[in-house]
Amino acid sequence: MILSQRHLFDIPDDVAYLNCAYMSPLLKSALEAGTSGLARKARPWEITPDQFFSGAEEFRTVASRFLECSPDCIAIVPSASYGIATAAKNLPLKKGQSILVLAEQFPSHYYAWQRLAEERGGKVKTVAWPDNHDWTAAVLNSLTSDVAIAALPNVQWTSGGQLDLVRIGEACRKIGAALVLDLTQSLGALPFSVGGPQEGVQPDFAVAASYKWMLAPYSIGLLYVAPKWHEGRPLEENWIQRANARDFSSLTLYDENYDARARRFDMGERANFALLPAAVRAMKQLLEWKVAEISETIGAFNRRLAAAAAGLGFSSPPENLRAPHYLCLRRGAPIPRNVAENLAREKVFVSVRGSSIRVAPHVYNSAHDADRLIACLKQYANRA
Numbered sequence: 241m242i243l244s245q246r247h248l249f250d251i252p253d254d255v256a257y258l259n260c261a262y263m264s265p266l267l268k269s270a271l272e273a274g275t276s277g278l279a280r281k282a283r284p285w286e287i288t289p290d291q292f293f294s295g296a297e298e299f300r301t302v303a304s305r306f307l308e309c310s311p312d313c314i315a316i317v318p319s320a321s322y323g324i325a326t327a328a329k330n331l332p333l334k335k336g337q338s339i340l341v342l343a344e345q346f347p348s349h350y351y352a353w354q355r356l357a358e359e360r361g362g363k364v365k366t367v368a369w370p371d372n373h374d375w376t377a378a379v380l381n382s383l384t385s386d387v388a389i390a391a392l393p394n395v396q397w398t399s400g401g402q403l404d405l406v407r408i409g410e411a412c413r414k415i416g417a418a419l420v421l422d423l424t425q426s427l428g429a430l431p432f433s434v435g436g437p438q439e440g441v442q443p444d445f446a447v448a449a450s451y452k453w454m455l456a457p458y459s460i461g462l463l464y465v466a467p468k469w470h471e472g473r474p475l476e477e478n479w480i481q482r483a484n485a486r487d488f489s490s491l492t493l494y495d496e497n498y499d500a501r502a503r504r505f506d507m508g509e510r511a512n513f514a515l516l517p518a519a520v521r522a523m524k525q526l527l528e529w530k531v532a533e534i535s536e537t538i539g540a541f542n543r544r545l546a547a548a549a550a551g552l553g554f555s556s557p558p559e560n561l562r563a564p565h566y567l568c569l570r571r572g573a574p575i576p577r578n579v580a581e582n583l584a585r586e587k588v589f590v591s592v593r594g595s596s597i598r599v600a601p602h603v604y605n606s607a608h609d610a611d612r613l614i615a616c617l618k619q620y621a622n623r624a
Contacts, residue, residue, distance in 0.1 A: 242529055242537040246604045256588040256609035261397070261425055261566065261600035264455045267522055274457060274518030281513060289488050292480065292511040299516050302523045303462045306531065307446065308433040315463040315505035320424050321348040322475060323447025323463035324391075326505055327420045328352040330472040331444065335361035337388040340379070340417075343369045344398045344594050349422040353391050362388070373557035375401040380411055387417045394426040398594035400566035401557055402430075409441040421446040424461075428453035428523075429538060429565040429602075431531050434464065444469060453565070455526060456519035460512065465502040474498070478508035534603060539564025541601050541610065548614045554597070568596035576620070583616050
């Protein structure tokens, strides 16, 4: 268990921030690293060509540890949607085939598949919300022979339901379906491994925006690309992804060859001297805490919170079916739309997503934060 790390963040004592699934606060050390990196642009004559590559390679190396993969499989992207669009550009879909998604899936992991289906005569197949909260079973029952692509998260973002991606990955391989994952709501707070060549999750593509559970700045993220797709087509054509990019004097000698492996999928202007250092510093702190211990710590916090909320008439998915770092509270009556705004006036911050009050703490929270939320929720207890 990790003791409260609030001192490493700029969170005032009177703020109960329980909304990491919306956006994490930056670590003080990450802010310092990013500010220092931004200041380098004030003296561009000191920025050497090799520095356009060294920061990216450090990011790749550190990020790969969260997926237990080679750094060669990591591309640098600005958003989850960028990574999903890259996957959609490279995966085959025949007329009549299906792309599997979840009910209430995040839009950035839906629209690209909707367009791909329309363009190729396929269809989007939606897994209905399971009454028993078992998203894994619902997905496995939907993985029929017509499914060519399973486009899924690790955690369903409006319920907190956790998918068993090892079982799903195995099922996808049996029917020859590609597996594309959006890990934005889990990577950094939930242990994950791509697994070996014939075991584990084995996704074809997996993307994670870093501004949530990776504690990094906005507009930076990572894309895992399985080795079988390393010869694919990138979403954009830019100079830094080419094989000769390190030689600035030869950039006008246009090179048809890309940089090695997943680097061809990097976004343009990936050498961001402010975002990359901040993201790397945040990831190193997460690794220092250890993702498994982060998950255990937040899980214990949410377990106590779920029990207290149950006494007020709120329900949540069973603990064995939801992600430990994610708690979505529902009740029989609809959730008033102004709940989040009312709580914010008390300096208690959560989100309302779909029909859930979404509570997403981190290691900067304390028992006092949970007590403040429960005190605020009492006004909605059993109210029709």
